[in-house]
Amino acid sequence: MARVIDETKIERIKEATLHMVVQKGYGGASISEIASLAGVAEGYLYRHYKGKADLVHDLLYSNLNELINQLEQLLDNHHTVLEIFEQLTRTLFGIANVQPERIKFLYVLMHDYNFKIEESQRERILNLCTRVKVEGIKSGEIAADIDEEEIYLIGVAYPIQFINLHLKNFFNQSELxxxxxxxxxxxxxxLIKK
Amino acid sequence: MARVIDETKIERIKEATLHMVVQKGYGGASISEIASLAGVAEGYLYRHYKGKADLVHDLLYSNLNELINQLEQLLDNHHTVLEIFEQLTRTLFGIANVQPERIKFLYVLMHDYNFKIEESQRERILNLCTRVKVEGIKSGEIAADIDEEEIYLIGVAYPIQFINLHLKNFFNQSELxxxxxxxxxxxxxxLIKK
Amino acid sequence: MARVIDETKIERIKEATLHMVVQKGYGGASISEIASLAGVAEGYLYRHYKGKADLVHDLLYSNLNELINQLEQLLDNHHTVLEIFEQLTRTLFGIANVQPERIKFLYVLMHDYNFKIEESQRERILNLCTRVKVEGIKSGEIAADIDEEEIYLIGVAYPIQFINLHLKNFFNQSELxxxxxxxxxxxxxxLIKK
Amino acid sequence: MARVIDETKIERIKEATLHMVVQKGYGGASISEIASLAGVAEGYLYRHYKGKADLVHDLLYSNLNELINQLEQLLDNHHTVLEIFEQLTRTLFGIANVQPERIKFLYVLMHDYNFKIEESQRERILNLCTRVKVEGIKSGEIAADIDEEEIYLIGVAYPIQFINLHLKNFFNQSELxxxxxxxxxxxxxxLIKK
DNA sequence: GATGAATGAGGCTTCATTCAT
DNA sequence: AATGAATGAAGCCTCATTCAT
Known part of the structure; x- marks a missing residue:
């Protein structure tokens, strides 16, 4: 009877939000700019999100979720730490080459002191790191004193940092x-022993 | 005499700005809060800075400058790459323990896609990395294929990332x-070969 | 058949509107809440009312109408002023005990400077007062200098005021x-002489 | 040094608010209309009031306060219930003739189910009624079964009701x-017993 | 020089209303 | 006939900036 929800609109809003947050940061991204970039009425946003914070949060959550899901699959299919690191890096570079803004988005919000990652997602990331650690120690690939934090820093944070340095042309090397x-x-x- | 009072005011403004930007982010930090925290009239700020962006930019510039100066001195006094890395890390941890907000400030703004580092500073950082590289290769400490980027990432970005992960209690380990x-x-x- | 369903819908809309206006005031009552409370589509409302104002106006009109009708019947069946006053008061208290929201609704809108009572209804009320006055004077129950206004104030406004003071617990006495x-x-x- | 607060602006804001609330009710009165009527910037309002609710609340509070103060003085100076009622009525009529909107304002907000009078003011009103009651019973002017509520209704609510009926021209008698x-x-x- | 009163553009959000389905 | 997706004007409010004092 009534119009059907236009899913492309929601998709356009998400894209526009991603873009604006990357360009101007959370505070600088305005709802009116997002809406106009998405070609959608300003008020339309509020039919799907409680507000700006909700919108950005949701977007961060789902982007992170997708990434975490990929990592989990990766862990299920690959067993050496080396393989895992390689696949993980390739995954991140793959995203960076196809959708550089997605990586920028994660980068910007992960470094914002006002945006805390959902507790459940933090735990999933922690678990992933633990799995890598446990398997790595078991197989003798990594030393016993390596901890989750180092795995996260080297496996996730470092590649993201690296990618963004390139995207920012900090050292004038933009290729990836x-x-x-x-x-x-x-x-x-x-990091891997011997 | 009058000058002395002024310098104190400027100093207080800088402290207040650092604090507010760290607590609430660039967008969330308001001039009126900064002024009141600094015990200064709102209008006073505009006699020294063109506006909020200018104020924060200036603060980023001077903080970064101080850090770069320290690094340059460090390079003048220490010659092995290992030593340099160690002193650099100790410097950053030292700041983190005494003035954690300074590190947070750098961390937040360096990752913001709005706040580009001054070109002159970027060059100085690049030069520092080149010096480390050149001396490291000359002394045989590092491989010939290491480049500035990697030195920056490992020597500067990684420690800052590490520190902030702790300050954020991401892995529930807050000690430094x-x-x-x-x-x-x-x-x-x-990173240092054999 | 389809008609029957319609009437229920209209009825539900009226109930929902009454409820929401009483709970949140005219400005605070939203069409979407009213529609959802009535189990009706938002757009449906506009097939029967020109807009929100029209809807509320209509509701005020019909409620007032019902009350005026009751008063007219009352006047037809009772002849002493005393009797009329008593029956009138009992009628209002009766409504207040069974449908307190109806009394609140009348109370709120009758005191709003935006909602003018329809001229025809004002006249009917005036006529009712005149009838009471004329019969009261004829029977000698009330003084000749009593006018319509006083009859309205004492017979209608005062009881409604009294009831709402109780419904608001202004004097901590909520019983009626x-x-x-x-x-x-x-x-x-x-008011009645002698 | 800086400009001095322009008290006339605040006064104009108060007048404009009173006017708009009377004309359009609380919900219908918009900040932008109030500001423009007062000849003041929209944002200026927020330097003195937390928001619209605060502004109107404050205005209701101070108007009511002034009235209650007058009533208290009146009670201090007049001792028979009759005198008190007369002076009270004259006071209210006086306001109505000079500042009809003040009376309308009180009338509109006292009948709004969304605007509760401050508890302290409710208590002061209650105390005033108690004083009248006690003194009236002591002097034998009023019956022992009269309570505060009736005194309030007859002494305050009734005159206000009466005045507003006139101001609304409900019975086409606008004189007061x-x-x-x-x-x-x-x-x-x-009300006063033989 | 210094102050802080005042401004007003622009932000977020709500919601009555329209209209494609 | 009925729906509810979509709109956008308008509301409230914040805050960087200006400028009279």
Missing amino acids: GEGEIKKVLKIGKE | GEGEIKKVLKIGKE | GEGEIKKVLKIGKE | GEGEIKKVLKIGKE
């Missing part, structure tokens, strides 16, 4: 090819 | 003692 | 029993 | 002269 993957993996490999 | 320094240096050491 | 009816009537009786 | 005072007092007198 096989050579860059190698560079990132080099650090990961160092 | 000798043990944590060791952990950070371990990665640095891995 | 025989004792309260007596109290109200006492004032009415005073 | 000596004759109308007499009419109101007649009801009051009835």
Whole structure:
């Protein structure tokens, strides 16, 4: 009877939000700009999100979720730490090359002191790191004194940092090819004993 | 005499700004709160800064400057890459323990896609990395294929990332003692060949 | 058949509107809440009313109409002023005990400077007062200098005021029993000479 | 040094608020209309009031306060219930003739189910009624079974109701002269026992 | 020089109303 | 006939900035 919800609109809102948050940060991204960029009425947003915070939170949550899901699958299918690090890095580089703003978005919000990651997601990340640690120690790939934090820093934070440095052209090297993957993996490999 | 009072005011404004930006982010920090925290009239601020952006920019610039100066001195006095990495890490941890907000401030703004570091500062950082690279290769401490970027990432970005992960209690480990320094240096050491 | 369903819908809309206006005031009552409370589509409302104002206006009109009709019947069946006052008060108390929201609704809107009572209804009320006055003077129950206004104030406005003061617990007395009816009537009786 | 607060602006805001609330009710009165009527910037309001509710609340509070103060003085200076009622009525009529909107304002908000009078003020009103009751019973002017509520209704609510009926031209009698005072007092007198 | 009163553009949000289905 | 998705004007409010004093 009534119009059907136009899913492309919601998709456009998400894209526009991602874009604006990356361009101007959470505070600088305005609802009116997001709406106009998405080609949607300002008020329309509020039919799907409680407000700006909800919108951005939701977007962070789902992006992170997708990433975590990929990581979990990755852990299910690969068993050596080296393999895992490599696949993880390739995954992140893959996103960066196809949807650089998605990586920027995660990067910007993960470094914002006002945006806490959902507790459940923090726990899932922690669990992933524990799995890597346990399997790595069992197989003898990594030393016994390596902890989750280092795995996270080297496996996730470092590649993201690396990618964004490139996207920002900080060292005037904007490519993100096989050579860059190698560079990132080099650090990961160092972590692995012997 | 009048000058002295002024300098105190400017100093208080800088402290207040640092504090508010860290607590509430750039967008959330309001001029009126900053002024009242600094015990200064709102209008006074505009006699010294063109506006809020200018104020924060200036603060980022001077904080970064101080840090870069310290790094330059460090390079003048220490010659092995290992030493440099260690002193650098100790410097950053020292700041984190005494003025955690300064580290948070740098962390937050360096990751913001709005706040580009001054070109001159970027160059100075680049030069510092080049010096480390050159001396490291000359002394045989690091491999020939290491580049500035990696030195920056491992020597600066990684420790800052590490510190902030702790300040955020992401892995429920908030201490920043000798043990944590060791952990950070371990990665640095891995970079150094054989 | 379809008609029957319609009537229920309209009825439900009226109930929902009454409820929401009483709970949140005219401005605070939203069409979407009213529609959802009535189990009706928002758009449906606009097939029967020009808008929110029209809806509420109509509701005020019909409620007032019902009350005026009751008063007219009352006047047809009772002849002494005293009797009329008593029956009138009992009628109002009756409504207040069974449908307190109806009394609140009338109370709220009759005192709102935006909602003018329809001219035709004002005239009917005036006529009712005139009838009471004329019959009262004829029978000698009330003084010749009593006018319509006083009859309205004492017979209608005063009881409604009294009831709402109780519904608001202004004097911490929320009951509306025989004792309260007596109290109200006492004032009415005073109006009646000798 | 800086500009001095322009008290006339605050005064104009108060007047404009009173006016708009009377004309359109609390919900219908908009900040932007109030500000423009007062000839003041919209944001200026928020330097003195937390928001719209605070502004209107404050205005209701102070208006009511002034009235209650007058009533308290009145009670201090006049001792028979009759005198008190008369002076009270004259006071209210006086306001109505000079500042009709003040009376309308009180009338509108006292009948709004969303605006509760401050508890302290409710208590002061209650105390005033108690004083009248006690003194009236002591002097034998009023019956022992009269309670505070009736005193309030007859002494305050009834005159206000009466005045507003006139201001609304409900019975096409807009004058508020000596004759109308007499009419109101007649009801009051009835309350007083032989 | 310094103050803080005042401004007003622009932010977020609500909601009566329209209209494609 | 009925729905409810979509709109956008308008509401409340914040706050960087200006400027009279």
